[in-house]
Amino acid sequence: MARVVVDPVTRIEGHLRIEVEVEGNKVTDAWSSGTMFRGIEQILRGRDPREAWIWAQRICGVCTTVHALASVRAVEDALGIEVPENANIVRNIIAGTQNVHDHIIHFYHLHALDWVDVTLALKADPAKTSQIAQSISDWPKSSATYFKGVQDRVKALVASNQLSLFSSGDWGHPAYKLPPEVNLLAVAHYIEALDVQREFARVQAVLGGKNPHPQTYLVGGMATAMDGNEPDAVINPERITLLNQLITNARAFVQQVYMPDVLAIAGFYKEWFQYGQGIGNYMVYGDYANGSVKDPAGFMIPRGIIRGRDLSTVHPLDPQHVSEFVTHSWYTYTEGDLVAKHPSQGETNPRYSGPKPPFEFLNTDAKYSWVKSPRYDGVPMEVGPLARTLVAYASGDDQVKKIVDAALAKLSLPPSALYSTMGRIAARAIEAEIMVGRLSGWVAQLDDNMSHGDVVIHNGQKWNPNSWPKSCQGFGFHEAPRGSLGHWVEIENKKIVNYQAVVPSTWNAGPRDAQGQRGAYESALLGTPLIDPERPLEVLRTVHSFDPCMACAVHVVQANGDNYGRKALVI
Template sequence: MTIQTPNGFSLDTSGKRIVVDPVTRIEGHMRCEVNVDSNNIIRNAVSTGTMWRGLEVILKGRDPRDAWAFVERICGVCTGCHALTSVRAVEDALQIKIPNNAFLIREIMAKVLQWHDHVVHFYHLHALDWVNPVNALKADPKATSVLQQSISAHSKSSPGYFRDVQNRLKKFVESGQLGIFKNGYWDNPAYLLPPEADLLAVTHYLEALDFQKEIVKVHTIFGGKNPHPNYLVGGVPCAINMDGDLAAGAPLNMERLNFVKLKLQEAFEFSQNVYVPDVIAIASFYKGWLYGGGLSGQNVMDYGDYEAIQGQKKTDRLPGGVILNGNWNEVHPIDPRNPDEVQEFVAHSWYTYGDANKDKGLHPWDGITDPQYVLGPNAKGTRTNIEAVDENAKYSWIKAPRWKGNAVEVGPLARYILAYAQGVDYVKGQVDEALGQFNTLAGTQLTAKQALPSTIGRTLARALEAHYCAKMFLDDFDHLIANIKAGDTSTANMEKWDPSTWPKEAKGVGTVAAPRGGLGHWIKIKDGRIENYQCVVPTTWNGGPRDPKGNIGAFEASLMNTPMQRPEEPVEILRTLHSFDPCLACSTHVMSEGGEELARVTVR
């Protein structure tokens, strides 16, 4: 059976059904089903969020000043971005302006999170979709050294260095304890790298593993700990005392700030000399694999973030907006307050808005989280052991957000397409330089509009954004030091801390450029307590199911028309889905008000 979706995708459900459950190396639990034709090309895709949990409902009736500490636990990977979004929403509702130092510290923390998340995503969650670590045993360390020196000025590039790593890897493989390398499809012809490139990538996998524990120390200094650093409505909880020591109770003195600067500089050098060059080099060996674009070639969205100066949106380093129908010449403004813009639908989600509103979209300020777990009439299996979902019915614990009725892709790729289309100089320079290097290595002549809307482009945009964040957090740090030198040590505004100063009713919205895309929290406050709280997270935008009109979301669209070498070894499915860095933990929230068990699912 062939179905034409309103957003331009032809779905054919007649071919062989392939099920990937669970999709691993992501945060949370996800299931993917595809239909492939006789040539093993994907002609239909279904993305299902299979995990359910709760934070939004349990916030009702609580103090809005505490909301950040609850919602921060939505995810253990992107840690502080939910807390930052939450305090922004509360401050928006109560009209609180934070001090410039608090703004800069928050910006540094957000960009450090972005950098860390992107590096961990590529090397430890996504690289193995492109890199064959077992094949690295065949590499010539001298040739790997030549490859390294040809793509960057990384200080660790000697043949002896790569030989030592290769020997470590050999012992690891020969021990029979492959750990995360176990059960890989290492003989699948979908892997295209030569052994020397595999050894290069595995070496940097280990380097990234070492450094990722260093960069998060910035969060422990500014926020007390990582994951889940501390935040504060009205500013940040860390005091500045340049004349004191840590024993005096102020976590920020000159010694701590110097340590932060060192880690920021090391991160900048890593993304410049390792991360970005690796992605470009690896991509050049996959030059013919420009699949996985999906919605990124049509509709992309982001709220915009990273103001250079607090409150001056015109100076956004990543300005956001919406592009529809692949028209880069027109960027639509986005207003998260407008009830006609951001809406969530549940026609194919395991929630209900009531029979009268089953096809209606709700703005998050009016959002409802009411579970309705019912398998469709054409589903196969049981409630606790689904063999195949029915995509014509409800099939996911993720809602389906839409912007003015349009399915859109969010994420670093969306932000970079929007910034490139709007002529942000730094972004244009990054993209053009990276694309020039790619074309030289690959022998191609691709333009940005040809290369970016793809799985490779999505992976490249994440690397470029990480390095852009490194540049920005160094700039933000310099501004923070300048403020302190000028005598400004304020880090919090407590004028409206007392609820007696609040209006009887208020509502606000906070948005953040989270690692996986545009993140929004909407809050309603009444009589000093939370009346309603809704999160619409990036994986909800990307991983949501069909809407009432039949439009498919970004995950599903990205898999369409992708050829598979061996459908029983779904490397290509994992490659594209991992490029989004799905976070199902973020995107599915439900719990009964009383906290009682709603259902029990047995995972076999």
């Protein structure tokens, strides 16, 4: 039996270490370790609750707006503030844009290279690539001349010896299965996606003031002025036209490039609809309210729990049933490390007891991660696009069922195939297609309200701290691109006395709990085949399918740490 170490896992946000035991070229056990400490919650103590969102969005340099949204919702919940409809719509547009933007980046720029061998694109016949492209989509950039131009650009890059991220791939690995022509197709769309995601991010820049780290959130609404007759207003007829154009362009790319590419690549890797199943429990807070966020019945993304991969029943969800263990995490609780605490009573007391990096192995019998272990009713859950797709599908959402069934039909697969590494990839594309369609509707709502003189976008009724209760608690949530995000705040004497964030990658990347139950990454890796344990590409495929954001789950504190590249250590 060998132990394989991948540290750090790259093409993610933050630092992650994965250790797996391998026997007979299959993973028989796995451990996930966040190797950085997160201290944002401590930084927020003693601050004005109205500015919490500014600090909270610094939890990550990419997932910025999702933390801003969860944070303002937590404070609004604590203070009993309802936001105007226009503010809710603008928040939905910003969050929905982040969702689609994130999924495009994940597939093309963070995950595609686990499936695409860039070097084989140089051997492709551009004419055959053109035939494949035109057979799966009516995207206009599909001529042989176009693909020949892309191929020449890649050849020039190789000749320059300035390969950047292309220099350290697992090129030539026997696990790659795409023919040269499909590799060229994927490389061409990788390059196109760079322009698409840059342009689409302008939606967030317009409504948020900047991107990343938008500046227009406010407790009680938004600071995004609306006025159909004022050219200097952030939201006016000219900006509505711009938003519609940006969304239309993104929708075309999602429908004509992103979704067809996912299905095309998945067709060559159908065995990956069997690997990476994981724990089989899925949790969704729900989001994108048509009205108050206190009414889950009006959510576009339904709230609920699926247990044991049983799509016949969607169980109700109560955030009061969330808890966190630190049994195998480098933290301590005052009541002892075998208990679980609800985040509203949570503690962030770091106590590192592991070896100094670099080191050979973690002591996985003891504490081995800076990530806590969240549980719902004491049970581990997977969160993210797959969870959302499954809950919506099981809830009978007609649009979700139509797109899911159509995608599975093209691949001749049953719904159970979604419980997999490739299923997570497909779920992201499905969600992006649904979300980019909803964005146009929200912009239309905003335009209609403005045309009827409804430009109220902030509720300042409780802006004065003198109107606040002496003590209160609040919960803010959001279905971030990577999954269910929760912020809990406790306010006393007008200041924050406790703040806890349980992020999607904490749910998925957490270590074992007091009962020895594995987290989502650890469970999903079991049974993964490894053709070459010294190049564990297959491990990366499953881990990357979750789109880890360890910057959200943990934060770095090591002034003298070594910077070293990803390596696989096999002993």
